[in-house]
Amino acid sequence: MATRTPWTAPLDDAETTHWDAVAVEVAAVLATDALARDRANAEPDAELKLLKESGLATLLIPSQYGGGGGHWSSALRAVRILARTDASIAQILSYHFCNHASIVFFGAQDRWEHWFTASAEGTWLWGDSVNPVDPDLTLTPDGAGYRLNGRKRFSTGASTGDVTLVMAAEQGSVDGGARVLASVVEHDRPGVEYLDDWDALGQRLSASGSVQFTDVAITADDILGVVGEEPYSTLVTPGVQLGFANLYLGIAEGALRQARSLTLQRRGSWLLSDVDHYSHDPFVQRVFGELLAKTAAAEALTDRWNARFDRVIARGADVTAADRTQVEIGIANAKVVATETALEVAHRVFEVTGSSSARSEVGLDLFWRNIRTHSLHDPLDYKKLEIGAHYLTGAVQPITLYT
Structure with a gap:
């Protein structure tokens, strides 16, 4: 098999x-x-x-x-x-x-x-146009294929990608329902319009603007398949969330690295301090120590689930619903820890780098703007609920493109 x-x-x-x-x-x-x-x-x-x-x-x-x-x-x-x-x-x-x-x-x-x-x-x-909280894409049967219509916000990478992964509801399916089909559309296909409306606080170059689809021809060959709830196929969502954890951890590491450089470059020390340089100040060292320890914990948890995800992916069709739940909850833990760590690190590094680090040309704010923006992708409180409910009652959240 x-x-x-x-x-x-x-x-x-x-x-x-x-x-x-x-x-x-x-x-x-x-x-x-x-x-x-x-x-x-x-x-x-x-x-x-x-x-x-x-x-x-x-x-x-x-x-x-x-x-x-x-x-x-x-x-x-x-x-x-x-x-x-x-x-x-x-x-x-x-x-x-x-x-x-x-x-x-x-x-x-x-x-x-x-x-x-x-x-x-x-x-x-590959960009995407799959945002599940904006389900305004439809596939209407047209001969042997379909016509794709609608608008999707937050279509990361679509405007700059070679192809776009599109998820849309199939209208008039045999069972009366509306299956969601995944299809692949090349960048310049007629009827695809990139609206260039992404102008956010952070993640400014992520090409996450909206896409308008107007009578876009979709052939049978463009269709990947049905987006369903078979355990192996739904590992894509924990994979996305694990990508977030690694993204956030990298932001924290980058903020710490720049903060260290800025601290070492600072002249002298605080006037009430009895040391000769900010890098020797125990309060500065304490903040770095705290943030480094939290980042190391996030790194360990994220590395654990990077490795475990490899092992689960390797099982393919043998992945069970129980396996999928274990991966979902484990990665949710990593995502929560990485999110809160990166938010704290990107915010608190200013405490040790001083007022000069707030200058626009320094750019230390880039880390905070990026994590603050992307961490709003899906509510962290619902990730915590997902973890806590499963721990207390064994409850598993409905399978979505967020869980």
């Missing part, structure tokens, strides 16, 4: 070392002008070209289809590393990984070669 997953090979240290080094190199390039690009709020075309040329865009595509043959943990670590300098580009990469993994989660196995090979050969970046 087929396992329904291509990600079965064991992870080795050489893979981790390789992709970490690639991500570090890309992050170093992004760091040279991250703040200026954030201020410009322009489409990140050059940055996404860098993701393609580095191999990160095809990291998760199995090697038999021309990709990097990497594991989910390698992909997620790359997201974390990029987020230390440019969380917007890290977000696009994180979503891309989950979007093109829908080839496996929702698609028929006999179509994997087609989609993965095309994605690898074209070094496609």
Whole structure:
């Protein structure tokens, strides 16, 4: 019996070392002008070209289809590393990984070669138009295919991607219901309009604007499959949430790194202090110690679930509902801890870097603006409820694109 997953090979240290080094190199390039690009709020075309040329865009595509043959943990670590300098580009990469993994989660196995090979050969970046709290996309039967209509907000990576993963309700299905189908639409297909309306506090280069679809022709070949509740296919949502945890952890690490540099550059010490430099001030050291300890805890929990996610993904069709619940709750824990840690770190680093670090040209605010913006993606209190309800009563939240 087929396992329904291509990600079965064991992870080795050489893979981790390789992709970490690639991500570090890309992050170093992004760091040279991250703040200026954030201020410009322009489409990140050059940055996404860098993701393609580095191999990160095809990291998760199995090697038999021309990709990097990497594991989910390698992909997620790359997201974390990029987020230390440019969380917007890290977000696009994180979503891309989950979007093109829908080839496996929702698609028929006999179509994997087609989609993965095309994605690898074209070094496609996959955007999405799937926002479940804005379910205004419909597929109306039209001959052998459909017509896609509606508008989706928060379509991360769609305007800059080569293809967009679209989820829309099929109208007039045989059983009278409205199945949700996942389909793939290339960037320039007639009837697709990118509204360029993303102008947020943070994550400014994440290309998360709205998309309007007007009588877009969708053929049978464009359809990946039905978005249902089979346990293995629904692992895509914990995968998305784990991407968030790595994104947030990277933001915290980046804020700490810049705060350390700024503290070491500060002249003298506080006038009531008896030390000769801010870096020797016990109050400064205490704040760093507290924030570093919390970040280390978030790192340990996130690393644990990166590794466990690899192992669960490798089971494919053998994944049970109980397995899926365990992954959902475990990753929810990591997401809660990473979110609260990054919010605190990005806020409190100003306590140790001083008033000069609030100057616009310093850019320390970029970390806080990014985590404050993206952490609003779905309410953290509902993640805590998800965890607590399961602990107390065994309750499992309904399967959605958030749980």
